[in-house]
Amino acid sequence: MNIIVCIKQVPDTTELKIDPITGTLIRKGVPSIMNYDDKAALEEALKLKDKFNANITVISMGPEQAKEVLEEALAMGADRAILLSDKKFSGSDTWATSNILSEAIKHLDYDLILTGKQAIDGDTAQVGPQIAEKLNIPQVTYVKKISFDNSEFIIEREMDNTIEIIKVTPPVLFTILKEANKPRYMNIKKLVDICSKDNIEVWSNEKLKLDENIIGLKGSPTKVRKTFTPEISKKSIILEGNISEQIDFLINELKEKHLI
Template sequence: MNIVVCVKQVPDTNEVKIDPVKGTLIRDGVPSIINPDDKNAIEEALALKDKHGAKVTVITMGPPQAEVALKEAIAMGADDAILVSDRAFAGSDTLATSRTLAGAIAKLDYDIVMAGRQAIDGDTAQVGPGIAESLGLPQVTYVENVEVEGKSLKIRKALEDGYEMLEIQTPCLLTAIDSLNEPRYMQMKNIFTAYDKEVTMWNASDIDVNPEHLGLKGSPTKVKKTWTKEVKGAGELVELPAKDAAAVALSKLKEKHYI
């Protein structure tokens, strides 16, 4: 079994700041992490490897420093890592990103492609399904349990009010959520060997994707404005009987002309 896991290096959102002039994220000096849902995808791939035997390849599209995230995935237990990096990818939206990653994955042998549900720096949940569409793969999103039965998988998919049981044939794409598992820590022995292991580097000329579909050229999404959410005040706590508290709330709403 060959499993490819798509990961993304993202800023630690607790420390993200926005340039007030350019309206872009200030990444200088901001710590980067593997996107949390992507860690769940890595863990599930490694769990399947432990149980059934598999080769796990992690892949990311990003700048050269994204190699650090791939090294961490190797230290967790992944076998190979691929960094798809080129200035031609700059400015990619979710469509261009999914096309780029799909072009890279198409060069690999795979039975299962896994990704996190969504990235915390965008929260679109579009890249995983976009990869599946580009590769012509069946897909299941919001996966919270996986069982292998021959060349098919039995999946429990989380819903807002319950879950759905599905069976899907491989090759396929799955997106992971945090309830799927608890990601393992890096193993001490792997931490040392991870930095000796070479990460495969691919650029735009190494993948079969129309140049018009890459980067800004291939990105129909245009960001009009970005801003930092204002911190709300502490509020006012009123300890009164329900009827009196309701009267106070009503007067406050009238005072602010909400009603």
């Protein structure tokens, strides 16, 4: 079984701030981490490797520093790591990003592709499904549990108020919820060995040969016009009168705001 896991390096949003003047993200001093949902997807791949001796390739798109999350993935147990990095890829929206990732995947053998449900820096949940469409393979989103038996995957898909049980034969793409599991820790000894060598393959557009009109800013039909932190204001009301009058006033206020 050959598994491809798409992972992304994202800023740690618990420390993310926005410049009030420029409206842009303040990245200086903000640590970068592996996207939570993607790490859960990697853990699902590793569980399949433990049971079926699967081969795992992790792919990420980004600048040189994105090698850090690929090294982390290798230290967790992935077998091969590929960084898609080229200035021509800069500024890609989800459409252009999926063009790049799907083209890279065409150069690899796979039975299963795993992505996180969404990235915490964009929350679009679009890239995984777009990759499946461009590879013309089935997809199942919001996956919480995967098992494999008799040449088919049996998955649990979590919806708002129900769990769907679906059987699907490979090749297929699943998007994984971060609640699906608790990712394992890295093997520190393996990490030290990985960091002492150049274990990351770097692919540019020279290898992929994609039309520059479908990648980067030029190939991105969506544009972010403005990023800002919403202002939060509070208004306090002091209730007067006896308990009964205060209760009546409070109920009327909640009804007016359609809270009850």
